[in-house]
Amino acid sequence: xxxxxxxxxxxxxxQELKRFSIKVYFLKTGxxxxxxxxxxxxxxxxxxxxxxxxxxxHTEVGLPEHCTGIVSKKTLKMMNAPIDECIKKEFxxxxxxxxxxxxIKLKLNxxxxxxxxxxxxxxxxxxxxGLGVNVYLKTKVALVDHDRFYNFxxxxxxxxxxIVLAWGNSIQQNPPPFLxxxxxxxxxxxxxxxxxxxxxxxxxISVYFNHYLSPGFFSWKVPLNRGTFxxxxxxxxxxxxxxxxxKFENELFGNNRIKIxxxxxxxxxxxxxxxxxxxxxxxxxxxxxxxxxxLSGGGIYGISKALNFDVTRINCEDVFEKIKxxxxxxxxxxxxxxxISRVFHNPSNQELLDETISFISKNYSIISSxxxxxxxxxxxxxxPIFSPxxxxxxxxxxxxxxxxxxxxxxxxxxxxxx
Numbered sequence: 001x002x003x004x005x006x007x008x009x010x011x012x013x014x015q016e017l018k019r020f021s022i023k024v025y026f027l028k029t030g031x032x033x034x035x036x037x038x039x040x041x042x043x044x045x046x047x048x049x050x051x052x053x054x055x056x057x058h059t060e061v062g063l064p065e066h067c068t069g070i071v072s073k074k075t076l077k078m079m080n081a082p083i084d085e086c087i088k089k090e091f092x093x094x095x096x097x098x099x100x101x102x103x104i105k106l107k108l109n110x111x112x113x114x115x116x117x118x119x120x121x122x123x124x125x126x127x128x129x130g131l132g133v134n135v136y137l138k139t140k141v142a143l144v145d146h147d148r149f150y151n152f153x154x155x156x157x158x159x160x161x162x163i164v165l166a167w168g169n170s171i172q173q174n175p176p177p178f179l180x181x182x183x184x185x186x187x188x189x190x191x192x193x194x195x196x197x198x199x200x201x202x203x204x205i206s207v208y209f210n211h212y213l214s215p216g217f218f219s220w221k222v223p224l225n226r227g228t229f230x231x232x233x234x235x236x237x238x239x240x241x242x243x244x245x246x247k248f249e250n251e252l253f254g255n256n257r258i259k260i261x262x263x264x265x266x267x268x269x270x271x272x273x274x275x276x277x278x279x280x281x282x283x284x285x286x287x288x289x290x291x292x293x294x295l296s297g298g299g300i301y302g303i304s305k306a307l308n309f310d311v312t313r314i315n316c317e318d319v320f321e322k323i324k325x326x327x328x329x330x331x332x333x334x335x336x337x338x339x340i341s342r343v344f345h346n347p348s349n350q351e352l353l354d355e356t357i358s359f360i361s362k363n364y365s366i367i368s369s370x371x372x373x374x375x376x377x378x379x380x381x382x383x384p385i386f387s388p389x390x391x392x393x394x395x396x397x398x399x400x401x402x403x404x405x406x407x408x409x410x411x412x413x414x415x416x417x418x
Contacts, residue, residue, distance in 0.1 A: 027051060027316040030149065030160040032141055034061045036117075037286025037303045038166030039124035040079065041323065045164075046131040048311040048319035053160070054133050055151075057140040061125050062118035066168075066266035068190055068222060068232055069117045070205065071300050072374040073110045078304040081127060086119035089224055093204035093366070094374075098357040099212060099350060105204065107368040112205075114222055114230075143176055146279040162320050165284035169267035176282075186217045187238035188297065189265035191245060195227045196257040209357075211347035213244050217270070217297075218344070221252065234268050234297065268297035270345060272334055276327075283324050291330060293377060294341035301375045306330045336378035342415035349415070352407040363393055 027050050031038050034056025046052045058064070069088075076083070090111050097103045129135055140152045148159045165176075169185075202223040209218050217234030224230065233248060235241050249258055269292040276289065285291065291302035306326040311319055343349055360367070369387050373379055398405055 027161040027320075028053065028159075029162045029164065029316070029320070030141075030158065031055065031164040031166055032143070032149065033166035033168060033286075033288065034058070034121075034125070034135070034137070035166065035168055035286065036121060036124065036300060037288070037291075038164070039121060039128055040303060040307050041164050041166055041285055042128045042133045043081075043124065043131060044307050044311055044323065045316065045319060046128065046133050048314050048316050050162075050316040050319070052128075052133045053158075054128065054135045055139045055141045056135070056137050059138045060122075061137075062121035064266075065117060065190075065262075065264040067117050067299075068220065068230055069115045069120075070112055070222065070298065070374075071115055072108075072112045074375060075301045075304050076113065078308040079300075080308075081124060083115070083120055083123050086116045086123060088114040088116055090114075091203065091205050095204050095206045096357060097206060097208045097210070098354040099208075099210040100354055100358065102354075102358045102361045103206075104357055104360045104364065105366045106372050107366055109370050109373055112374050114224065143282075147281045161281065163282045165282065165288040166286055167288045169269070169287050186234040186236060186268040186270050186297065187241060187265070188217070188232060188234040188268040189241050189245060189263060190230055190232040191249075191263050192261040193229055193231060193249070194259040194261060195229065195253055196259070197227075199227045199253075199256070201226050208248075209344060209350075209353045211350045213248060215347050216345055217268070219244075219248055232265070268292070269299070270294050270297055270341060272331060272338055276331065278324060283320070283327065285323070285327060289327070289331075291327070291334065293375065294334060294338040295344060295377045298375075302330045302334060305333075333376075333378070337376075339416050340377050343411050346411070346415055349407075349411050352404075352411055355404055355407070359397055360390070360393075364390065 029045050029050045029052050031042050031045075031052060031054045034054055038054060038056070039061065042052045042054045090113050092111050093105055093107050095103045095105045125135065136153075141149045141158075142152070143149045143163070143165070144157060147161070147163065148157055149163065150156075151158050206221040207218055208214070208220065213219055214233045214235050216236035219233040220231070222230040222232075231245065231248060231252070233241060233245050235244065269287065269290045271290070272294065273290045278284070285306060286299055286303050291306070292299040293301060306323060309322060309326065314322060344353065367387060367390060398408070
């Protein structure tokens with residue numbers, strides 16, 4: 001194999017030269033699913049020299065909508081994509097409410113953003129196509145074996161060196177035998193609404209831990225422009241969600257006239273796979289595997305972290321194994337978060353949550369700590385330690401209040417240590 005030597009007339013920096021270094025495209029890799037996980041994985045694989053074929057069953061990426069779209073600055077940085085125009089609003093605080101309407105406000109250690117998921121996925125699609133990824137929209141495929149799948153459009157079996165399962169929740173009812181089905185899923189619905197009348201502008205996200213309204217999860221309010229909000233609710237009982245959302249709207253906005261612009265949603269993963277054993281030539285990522293943060297159900301963080309590495313010196317085969325290794329590292333981190341999430345999701349802990357939020361709200365208007373991280377929920381349990389005054393206040397509460405001590409002990413033994 002010979003290559004013609006050319007004089008480079010344009011002045012490139014070293015990073016640009018790395019991007020255009022010669023790579024031999026031998027390994028054919030199939031990616032099933034054109035959501036964020038499929039698109040980001042395709043980009044990383046293509047950057048390393050893989051010959052990537054991406055299959056998406058819908059007519060365009062980003063649809064149907066299902067996600068609220070809140071991501072941290074750290075996650076956007078790990079994605080390493082120019083998506084500034086997809087950001088709708090920036091936040092630095094989250095207010096947590098109990099079932100009685102009392103609240104505490106937490107200042108995050110870095111900003112978070114409301115993003116347009118449709119815009120984001122279309123941006124990623126352009127990047128993928130620019131890198132040479134072969135994209136097939138409106139093409140449904142089914143995994144046949146560990147290195148091939150059936151294409152319903154061509155009615156042919158297609159062979160691959162490696163396969164990435166990056167499908168969404170909608171086609172996960174019968175996962176391959178090597179993917180253990182998750183034990184718990186929540187249905188979540190978002191409503192984009194517009195409120196008429198004089199509505200106070202808010203610059204923080206509100207989260208409501210009220211298991212009478214959203215059993216097994218929580219509800220949320222994301223302010224966008226003045227009078228425009230995303231209201232959402234997750235529940236173990238999907239039949240009651242429409243009625244619960246109506247009640248939620250009335251509690252927040254009373255007699256104000258509400259226009260529902262659109263509703264969207266889907267399955268929220270709140271439990272991790274019990275066991276994962278990938279065949280040699282297959283990996284699963286994102287919703288196909290269940291890599292969501294167990295407390296919030298957000299999936300972009302886990303995907304971005306698994307794909308956050310420099311591919312310039314890694315070939316196609318090595319990058320596939322690197323992604324596989326990173327996925328297991330992310331799952332280990334999320335497993336630590338899963339125990340914390342049980343405390344918040346367990347309806348039997350409602351009194352404990354109510355009392356904790358009520359007590360703290362009487363002593364603090366806002367809490368700031370470097371341990372309050374939007375993504376790393378396993379550190380939530382540590383944030384009182386980094387706030388000496390709060391630590392002392394909570395310690396006195398535990399010493400003086402026997403009933404509160406019992407409730408906390410029960411939650412620790414049934415959720416954290418079980």
